[in-house]
Amino acid sequence: MRHDEIEEMRTLPLFVGVASTHVESMLRASFLQRFPAHVELAREGDPADFLHVIIDGQIEMYSAYRDRETTISVIGPGHSFIVAAVILDRVYLKSARALLPSRVLLIPAEAVRRSFGEDAAFSRALALELAGAYRSVVRELKNQKLRSSLERLANWVLTHDGESGGTGRFELPFDKKVLASRLGMAPEVLSRSIAALIPYGVKVSGRAVEISDMGALTGLAHPSPTIDGTVS
Missing domain, CATH: 1.10.10.10 (Winged helix-like DNA-binding domain superfamily/Winged helix DNA-binding domain)
Structure with a gap:
């Protein structure tokens, strides 16, 4: 990334209170990429190589089974995906594609796990992401089953x-x-x-x-x- 891009990424809520050395280490290893609409960013079943942070645009999280496909959620700037797979070093349980032209920060999963284990502020930020995602899943389950x-x-x-x-x-x-x-x-x-x-x-x-x-x-x-x- 260019110097100005790194400085912009430092201000993300994900890095608030995180030690500058850890932020620097993660950003130096990261990629800031632009994706046109309809491009796939992550595929269900693939290893979780990156934590994706949406800077601009709109991303559809979806899943497929045989000849059926369903949208799980649509997320926008400030949200990360797919956090649980990255922390656990597991495969993605859902896929992601851009609905609009999007700018996404890709942080290597290994760097994320290292900072997760070493920096309490970063661990808290990821825990809040996971907690928010969990509560969204519960709400959606109730929405689907009760209405x-x-x-x-x-x-x-x-x-x-x-x-x-x-x-x-x-x-x-x-x-x-x-x-x-x-x-x-x-x-x-x-x-x-x-x-x-x-x-x-x-x-x-x-x-x-x-x-x-x-x-x-x-x-x-x-x-x-x-x-x-x-x-x-």
Whole structure:
């Protein structure tokens, strides 16, 4: 990496409070790479050679089995993947690909494990990443098991509207095929669910979403703080 890139990477939350010698050692061995959309960054079953830290862009975490594929999550700047595989020196349990042009820091797994064992601040940062990921998995499991397809979509619309400023208008951040997989439903089920939201004041035209009756949508969604992330 160039000197200016190294200086930029030093400011990542992952390195807050970490000894400068450990940060320097990891960054000197790392790569800062740009990936175009749709490029695969990590493949399920491969050894975990790098800890990936998203600097810019959007990454889809997904998994495949036989002829089926599902989106596990979509993550953005500031998030790392796949931390558990790197720390345990195991293979990746999921794959990753860029949904948008992305800039990603690749830190060699061996350097990560060495600093994890030697620097308490770095260990804490990774522990927080793992804890956050675990709680996200529990929330998603509850979302999938306790809600219908329509309820999952309604809650996703409410959550994403809040994340987009709460104006009642936003653009889908990825295509509908990815959204369907992210919500655990077939594309045709998503289409029917979108149509079923019309009586609740939600209109979807292309990638544009407009909410005209927030009360009706909230009544349908019945958001829960322990599922939808308002409880940390």
